Amino acid sequence: MHKIIPLRDELGGQFIFMDDNARPHRTRAVQAVLENRNITRLDWPAMSPDMSPIENIWDYVSRAIFNWNNPPKNAQELIIAAAEEWDNIPQEVINNLIIGTDKRVNALLRSGDSNTEY
Numbered sequence: 001m002h003k004i005i006p007l008r009d010e011l012g013g014q015f016i017f018m019d020d021n022a023r024p025h026r027t028r029a030v031q032a033v034l035e036n037r038n039i040t041r042l043d044w045p046a047m048s049p050d051m052s053p054i055e056n057i058w059d060y061v062s063r064a065i066f067n068w069n070n071p072p073k074n075a076q077e078l079i080i081a082a083a084e085e086w087d088n089i090p091q092e093v094i095n096n097l098i099i100g101t102d103k104r105v106n107a108l109l110r111s112g113d114s115n116t117e118y
Contacts, residue, residue: 005037018042018101020052042105051104051116053097060093061085 008015017034019025021044034041044051064085065071065078072078107116 004039008037008039016040016042018044018052020044020054051108053101053104056097057086057089057094060089064088 004017008017017039019041024030061082065081068081072081104116
């Protein structure tokens with residue numbers, strides 16, 4: 001929350017918080033903080049990871065690591081590689097995913113709970 005509140009204040013206007021529907025993000029304590037801070041949460045259908053831009057980011061990172069000449073050999077090297085590739089994600093990729101979120105949500109609404117092209 002310590003990063004969400006300043007971001008919301010900086011953006012102003014309409015701010016809709018989107019998380020990944022993980023149980024820790026859906027606790028009563030988290031919900032109370034969001035409500036107390038007047039932060040609207042995007043309603044998120046269960047079992048829909050295809051709707052989350054972060055899944056595309058992780059795919060981008062894993063593909064980049066897969067293409068390394070000397071791939072990580074253990075968990076520690078993998079953590080370091082993931083952090084390095086995370087830092088190398090072009091801002092344009094991130095911007096396109098953010099812009100595309102609206103398209104994903106609309107596709108889901110049109111699909112009537114069936115699969116989307118995402």
